Amino acid sequence: SKANEPHSAPPVEHYFMNNVTQSRNPAENKEKVLILTPLARFYQAYWDNLNKIAYPHDLISLGFIIPKTKEGNQAYADLQKQVTKTQSGPKAKRFASITILRQDTENPLMSQNEAERHKMENQKARRAAMAKARNSLLFTTLGPTTSWVLWLDADIVEFPPTLIQDLADYDAPIVAPNCFQRYYNNDKKAMDVRPYDYNNWIDSSTAKEMAAKMGKDDILLEGYAEMPTYRTLMAMMHDPSADPGTKIKLDGVGGAALLVKADVHRDGAMFPPFPFYHLIETEGFAKMAKRLNWDSYGLPNYLVYHYNE
Amino acid sequence: SKANEPHSAPPVEHYFMNNVTQSRNPAENKEKVLILTPLARFYQAYWDNLNKIAYPHDLISLGFIIPKTKEGNQAYADLQKQVTKTQSGPKAKRFASITILRQDTENPLMSQNEAERHKMENQKARRAAMAKARNSLLFTTLGPTTSWVLWLDADIVEFPPTLIQDLADYDAPIVAPNCFQRYYNNDKKAMDVRPYDYNNWIDSSTAKEMAAKMGKDDILLEGYAEMPTYRTLMAMMHDPSADPGTKIKLDGVGGAALLVKADVHRDGAMFPPFPFYHLIETEGFAKMAKRLNWDSYGLPNYLVYHYNE
Numbered sequence: 036s037k038a039n040e041p042h043s044a045p046p047v048e049h050y051f052m053n054n055v056t057q058s059r060n061p062a063e064n065k066e067k068v069l070i071l072t073p074l075a076r077f078y079q080a081y082w083d084n085l086n087k088i089a090y091p092h093d094l095i096s097l098g099f100i101i102p103k104t105k106e107g108n109q110a111y112a113d114l115q116k117q118v119t120k121t122q123s124g125p126k127a128k129r130f131a132s133i134t135i136l137r138q139d140t141e142n143p144l145m146s147q148n149e150a151e152r153h154k155m156e157n158q159k160a161r162r163a164a165m166a167k168a169r170n171s172l173l174f175t176t177l178g179p180t181t182s183w184v185l186w187l188d189a190d191i192v193e194f195p196p197t198l199i200q201d202l203a204d205y206d207a208p209i210v211a212p213n214c215f216q217r218y219y220n221n222d223k224k225a226m227d228v229r230p231y232d233y234n235n236w237i238d239s240s241t242a243k244e245m246a247a248k249m250g251k252d253d254i255l256l257e258g259y260a261e262m263p264t265y266r267t268l269m270a271m272m273h274d275p276s277a278d279p280g281t282k283i284k285l286d287g288v289g290g291a292a293l294l295v296k297a298d299v300h301r302d303g304a305m306f307p308p309f310p311f312y313h314l315i316e317t318e319g320f321a322k323m324a325k326r327l328n329w330d331s332y333g334l335p336n337y338l339v340y341h342y343n344e
Numbered sequence: 345s346k347a348n349e350p351h352s353a354p355p356v357e358h359y360f361m362n363n364v365t366q367s368r369n370p371a372e373n374k375e376k377v378l379i380l381t382p383l384a385r386f387y388q389a390y391w392d393n394l395n396k397i398a399y400p401h402d403l404i405s406l407g408f409i410i411p412k413t414k415e416g417n418q419a420y421a422d423l424q425k426q427v428t429k430t431q432s433g434p435k436a437k438r439f440a441s442i443t444i445l446r447q448d449t450e451n452p453l454m455s456q457n458e459a460e461r462h463k464m465e466n467q468k469a470r471r472a473a474m475a476k477a478r479n480s481l482l483f484t485t486l487g488p489t490t491s492w493v494l495w496l497d498a499d500i501v502e503f504p505p506t507l508i509q510d511l512a513d514y515d516a517p518i519v520a521p522n523c524f525q526r527y528y529n530n531d532k533k534a535m536d537v538r539p540y541d542y543n544n545w546i547d548s549s550t551a552k553e554m555a556a557k558m559g560k561d562d563i564l565l566e567g568y569a570e571m572p573t574y575r576t577l578m579a580m581m582h583d584p585s586a587d588p589g590t591k592i593k594l595d596g597v598g599g600a601a602l603l604v605k606a607d608v609h610r611d612g613a614m615f616p617p618f619p620f621y622h623l624i625e626t627e628g629f630a631k632m633a634k635r636l637n638w639d640s641y642g643l644p645n646y647l648v649y650h651y652n653e
């Protein structure tokens with residue numbers, strides 16, 4: 036329409052929230068999916084797999100939040116290039132909409148290699164910053180018609196094209212696949228897989244006792260020898276010979292790949308940047324969802340793969 | 345544009361969050377304000393005052409959430425009628441956009457008169473439901489360009505047209521005017537004003553001791569003789585002869601009228617529907633914001649008025 040045409044009346048939108056279903060057949064029911072990715076580094080394999088997602092792209096919106104760092108600038112440039120390509124390519128492959136947020140906070144702890152960022156003393160500040168980034172992205176992109184939120188880290192470089200349907204079919208409020216990593220096994224002299232994400236776990240009495248004795252602002256972390264929690268880690272439960280559809284209940288979840296019914300977030304479930312029951316970020320999210328009567332589940336034998344630095 | 349024209353490339357939107365300022369001169373800086381109202385009953389005086397707001401209406405978006413009750417249906421019909429009028433009226437008076445959500449949950453505790461809904465045993469479930477309604481509204485309407493969120497209950501029937509500028513000028517992350525009520529004073533045989541909202545308070549050692557001794561899921565409530573907290577209530581601090589600009593720090597806030605910098609919400613501050621440090625809903629919100637390092641303030645001598653049933 037012409038720029039100097041009189042403006043029509045501004046939009047008034049009505050939404051009946053009970054029409055925003057979250058069913059086992061999301062594509063048939065035309066349920067909208069919001070894929071949210073905090074992005075510090077761009078990986079082409081992540082984008083290629085996103086393009087291959089077998090869920091109708093016109094029902095998918097993408098949201099990114101990118102840190103205000105040199106590394107973030109590079110990721111932003113790389114992403115923009117691919118976004119332009121996809122959104123001007125074949126119609127059926129275009130996504131409904133794409134939102135890219137550049138963070139306004141700089142975080143010195145963020146541009147780190149795997150070893151550095153996993154150091155225990157760096158975890159609390161780092162994960163608090165990640166939690167705020169996730170909240171910022173969530174609060175500003177979730178819409179009244181969003182049925183599902185798929186959290187997908189930018190370094191998840193391999194996942195099945197049917198990821199959305201596969202996860203939705205479990206009809207779980209929150210469901211996490213198992214996040215593994217490919218590597219070269221020197222003993223076997225061959226490529227192999229190993230667990231990557233330790234944030235998907237079932238609580239233990241040891242962890243509960245540790246939490247009870249902690250200072251009120253201390254947090255429990257998973258995957259650190261200095262802090263043995265004896266939680267049951269989904270990463271360790273992977274069994275290629277068992278039922279691929281196995282589903283277990285979880286008390287803590289990771290955010291690498293996580294499908295969430297939008298109503299869970301709408302009720303108020305976010306990623307606590309502060310210690311919440313001695314948990315933070317995605318693990319705190321599972322606890323907060325639980326306080327809102329939503330359960331988390333995990334799929335030990337359904338794998339997605341994290342980039343190997 | 346014609347319905348069968350080829351679609352142009354779907355939108356890709358870029359937002360630089362450091363451009364989304366929250367300044368003392370919001371109108372000059374073209375800062376967008378989102379006014380959010382949980383609405384169970386429609387009051388014409390509320391709408392009339394909304395129309396009189398002296399902040400550029402093209403920078404204001406409105407969001408409503410309406411319960412799925414008979415009363416809600418009536419409120420919805422009344423609201424729609426007025427919305428249509430305003431949005432097709434003089435251009436300068438039209439709001440940038442209006443979003444109306446109909447809740448999918450029915451809450452039997454909701455359609456209550458003042459006496460009934462203020463009964464202590466009804467408060468926990470009622471305020472949890474209110475918290476979820478507020479979260480739902482917030483999570484689905486906050487956008488990447490929103491600078492401020494003004495929470496304004498539908499039964500706030502009198503407030504100055506300069507409310508937004510006045511509150512923003514305090515440069516506070518969270519700021520609450522004092523919510524009073526007009527009534528007929530039988531002793532004076534004249535109209536008078538009295539405090540209405542007791543949720544704006546400064547914490548007391550008594551309340552802290554009570555909280556420390558409570559069961560973990562119990563909540564503290566304000567304004568109940570059965571539960572004397574000895575908190576300092578802003579409602580009681582009103583002094584017409586004192587500095588009208590007086591600002592005090594608060595530990596708990598009400599939601600009747602509350603200006604919040606959008607970054608506070610973006611960091612994750614929401615209305616806990618579960619006991620959070622023994623607080624719930626708007627009072628829990630202030631505590632959660634505090635955990636995110638955002639302070640709440642109140643204006644004892646700046647009045648807005650609640651409807652008198």
Ligand SMILES: Nc1nc2c(ncn2[C@@H]2O[C@H](COP(=O)(O)OP(=O)(O)O)[C@@H](O)[C@H]2O)c(=O)[nH]1
Binds near residue numbers: 072100
């Ligand atoms: N927006 C934003 N994203 C980040 C930041 N740091 C890391 N990320 C992204 O957040 C996700 C998880 O971070 P990562 O460092 O891979 O966590 P890890 O795999 O658990 O060690 C990845 O997609 C990163 O690209 C940050 O400071 N801001």
Ligand SMILES: Nc1nc2c(ncn2[C@@H]2O[C@H](COP(=O)(O)OP(=O)(O)O)[C@@H](O)[C@H]2O)c(=O)[nH]1
Binds near residue numbers: 383384410454497498
């Ligand atoms: N969406 C929604 N709004 C409600 C509900 N109950 C009350 N409200 C609105 O929420 C605000 C606060 O509720 P109200 O009952 O006035 O609380 P009080 O003044 O603190 O007793 C008002 O604007 C009500 O119209 C509900 O169940 N759903």
Ligand SMILES: [Mn+2]
Binds near residue numbers: 188190341
């Ligand atoms: Mn990673």
Ligand SMILES: [Mn+2]
Binds near residue numbers: 497499650
């Ligand atoms: Mn009220």
